[in-house]
Amino acid sequence: MAEEVKLFRTWSSGYALRIVWALKLKGIEYETIFEDLTNKSPSLLQYNPIHGKVPVLVHDGKPVCESLVILEYVDETWKHNPLLPQDPYEKSMARFWANFGDDKLMKSIWQLFIAREKDQDVAAVEALENLKLVEEQLKGKKFFHGETIGYLDLAFGWFADFVSILEEIMSLKLVDGERFPHLSSWIQHFMDAPVIRDCWPPRDKMIIKYQVMREKYLAAATPK
Amino acid sequence: MAASDVKLLGARPSPFVNRVQVALNLKSIDYEFIPQNLADKSELLLKSNPVHKKVPVLIHGGQPISESLVIVQYVDEVWSGPPSLLPADPYDRATVRFWAAYIDEKWSPLVRNLINATDEQSKAAAAEKVFEGLKLLEDAFVNSSKGKGFFGGEKLGFLDVVLGCYLGWVRAGEIITGLKILDETKTAALVGWAERFTSNKAVDGVIPEPEELANFMKMQARAAAAADASSK
Numbered sequence: 001m002a003e004e005v006k007l008f009r010t011w012s013s014g015y016a017l018r019i020v021w022a023l024k025l026k027g028i029e030y031e032t033i034f035e036d037l038t039n040k041s042p043s044l045l046q047y048n049p050i051h052g053k054v055p056v057l058v059h060d061g062k063p064v065c066e067s068l069v070i071l072e073y074v075d076e077t078w079k080h081n082p083l084l085p086q087d088p089y090e091k092s093m094a095r096f097w098a099n100f101g102d103d104k105l106m107k108s109i110w111q112l113f114i115a116r117e118k119d120q121d122v123a124a125v126e127a128l129e130n131l132k133l134v135e136e137q138l139k140g141k142k143f144f145h146g147e148t149i150g151y152l153d154l155a156f157g158w159f160a161d162f163v164s165i166l167e168e169i170m171s172l173k174l175v176d177g178e179r180f181p182h183l184s185s186w187i188q189h190f191m192d193a194p195v196i197r198d199c200w201p202p203r204d205k206m207i208i209k210y211q212v213m214r215e216k217y218l219a220a221a222t223p224k
Numbered sequence: 225m226a227a228s229d230v231k232l233l234g235a236r237p238s239p240f241v242n243r244v245q246v247a248l249n250l251k252s253i254d255y256e257f258i259p260q261n262l263a264d265k266s267e268l269l270l271k272s273n274p275v276h277k278k279v280p281v282l283i284h285g286g287q288p289i290s291e292s293l294v295i296v297q298y299v300d301e302v303w304s305g306p307p308s309l310l311p312a313d314p315y316d317r318a319t320v321r322f323w324a325a326y327i328d329e330k331w332s333p334l335v336r337n338l339i340n341a342t343d344e345q346s347k348a349a350a351a352e353k354v355f356e357g358l359k360l361l362e363d364a365f366v367n368s369s370k371g372k373g374f375f376g377g378e379k380l381g382f383l384d385v386v387l388g389c390y391l392g393w394v395r396a397g398e399i400i401t402g403l404k405i406l407d408e409t410k411t412a413a414l415v416g417w418a419e420r421f422t423s424n425k426a427v428d429g430v431i432p433e434p435e436e437l438a439n440f441m442k443m444q445a446r447a448a449a450a451a452d453a454s455s456k
Contacts, residue, residue: 050326050360059315062315064315064318064322065322066321066322066325069322069325070318072317072321073315073318076314076317077315088298088301088302089284089287089298091297091298091301092289092294092295092297092298093289095291095293095294096290096291096294099291099294100275104275133275
């Protein structure tokens with residue numbers, strides 16, 4: 001039965017990358033639609049009327065929104081090469097840490113990224129605390145679920161790339177090999193893993209994009 | 225399943241805790257409810273949820289699970305016999321997960337803003353946003369229930385538990401603001417659903433009375449204001 005799978009994404013969205021990786025890891029053919037979020041297509045707005053965001057997966061005409069929801073949908077629909085653990089407790093841990101990554105880690109990393117110089121030390125405290133928690137999760141493991149890439153690696157994947165971009169733009173070392181040996185090692189393994197490594201957005205474009213974004217935030221911050 | 229094998233660290237006013245209680249009740253699982261004092265957190269809570277230090281935490285066979293949506297799905301997967309809380313079809317599961325995320329991340333902060341609004345203008349603006357969200361949820365209900373009484377169809381399902389456990393707060397919010405949030409002239413289907421949810425056996429005795437919650441929320445607001453004032 002011919003299936004039709006479409007993925008609405010942008011060139012840079014780390015959320016959309018999760019789905020690109022998931023589909024590739026499962027060997028699923030799909031059509032990519034690149035969106036310009038400053039000029040959203042009628043299709044995107046039709047498929048995701050509530051949020052108007054990417055990624056959106058459209059499977060045989062039916063849209064699925066929200067990247068972590070899409071990841072579970074992909075895993076439940078195409079059951080080979082499972083991304084999530086089978087055991088309910090392990091699965092719960094995976095969901096818990098994915099939420100942590102999006103709710104706590106991402107926010108704290110972003111707060112550090114847009115902090116003015118005098119506020120960076122304070123912002124770094126929370127970011128580093130969150131990184132320590134992630135570091136502990138990786139102890140004794142190559143990837144979050146063990147030897148092979150799974151759901152949590154895809155959920156944290158944005159971080160593997162963004163760390164080096166942040167470090168270059170801010171001229172600081174956030175994830176150093178001494179303080180975060182497991183996290184550093186995971187970053188290296190994940191960045192270079194087959195399937196994963198072919199999908200990264202162009203680094204120079206990312207540097208420019210985030211540099212511009214940071215400058216906007218810093219300029220908008222009210223001087224005290 | 226021995227009651228001692230399943231423990232729930234919780235606090236009665238929390239809708240997130242209530243979700244787990246309702247889920248366990250729906251599955252007829254015996255459990256021990258260990259009430260927590262959130263102003264003076266117990267060793268057990270801090271050990272069981274060191275990352276967030278929040279309730280609910282389900283402790284099953286000694287293993288702690290946190291985050292209400294994670295716990296409810298865990299309960300559904302471990303005690304997989306009927307009734308199923310999540311639908312079987314992957315697309316339907318994605319749909320309920322989408323709405324659960326919308327309810328927690330987008331809609332409930334709007335309700336909080338409404339309850340905390342200090343002047344008439346911001347209250348009206350906040351109310352508008354709450355009603356817009358409720359219209360979306362009304363449509364979701366109509367699509368999901370397919371003419372039956374609950375989001376889950378004939379029986380309570382995941383979304384009923386997720387949204388239904390906010391009803392205490394919603395009613396308390398109506399007392400505090402003097403506004404009708406669930407209004408049969410705006411979202412008639414949800415009004416009917418709310419009555420059916422609240423009177424369901426699995427929900428009986430779980431959600432505190434609106435007056436109790438309203439007092440609790442007022443106390444919290446006063447405490448927060450005092451903390452604010454003393455930190456200036």
